[in-house]
Amino acid sequence: MENQNRPVSFFRFEDLRVYHKSLDYFNWIIEQVKSNNPYEHKLILEPLANAAIKISVNIAEGSSRHKLQFVNFLKDAKTAVRECVVLSSMAFKSGAFTDQQYEQSKETLVEMTKMLGAMIVSLQRSTNREEADIEQKQDFNNVGEVDFEY
Template identity: 30%
Template sequence: MEKPKFKFEDLKVYQKALDFVDYVYVTTNKFPKEEVYGLSSQYKRTSMSIPLNIAEGAGDTDAQFNRYLQMAWDSVKECVVCSSIAKRQGFIRPEEDNEARVKLSEMAKMITSLKKYLRKNN
C-alpha cells in the first residue's frame, strides 16, 4: 500500500523547515545537561513551530495560510535569538551559529515569497 501524502509535504519551505528541526536536535544534543529544560527545549520547540505552522495553514484559505506563515516567520526570528544565545553562552561555535543563520535566512526568504504570492492571488 502506498504511503498517504499531504500536499503541504511537497512545499520546499516545509522540507527545509524539517531539515532545520533535525539540525537543531543535533546541535542541542551538545548543550550542557542543565539546559535540557532551558534553551535546548526552547530552541527545539520554536524550530518545530516552523513546519507545524506551515502544515497547519496549508490547504486553508490563502488569508489563513498567510496568517500561519507569519507565525512560522516569527518562529524563524525566535530561532535566530536561540542560536545567538547559544553562541554567546559558548554552547555552539560561531561557525554553527552562522550555519543556523544561513538556513534560517533561506527559510525566511521562502516564507516571505510564499506570503507575497498568496497576497497577489487574493
C-alpha cells in the same frame, strides 16, 4: 531538479520546499545538541527545538486553510524563525553553539525567511487578483441598472 520524479503528495504542505527545509533544520538542531549543561539544554536548546517545530507545524496547518488564513500561518512560521534567530544567538553567546554552528543556523533561518516571505507575497497577490476579479464581475452584472432619484 531532484523533485521532478516525485509524485504529488496527498498533503499539499509536503510538496513545499520550505516545509522540508524546516524539517531539516529541526533535525540539524537535534544533531547539534551535545551539551551536558542542563541549563543550556533547558533554557536554550529545548526552546530552540520547539521553535523549529512551530515553523513546520504552522506551514502544515496553514496549508489546509483558505489563502488569507494560510498567509497568517506563514506569518506565524516567520515569527517562529525569528524566535530561532534569538535562541541561536543565545546558544552562541552561552557557548552551546560554536561559531560555525551559529553561522549555519543563521544561514538556514535567513533562507527560510526569504522562502516564507515569497510565499506570503505570492498568496497575497493572488488573493488581491481574485478579489479584483470578483468586484469586476459584480460591476459587470450591474451594468444597465439605473438608479433613479425621485
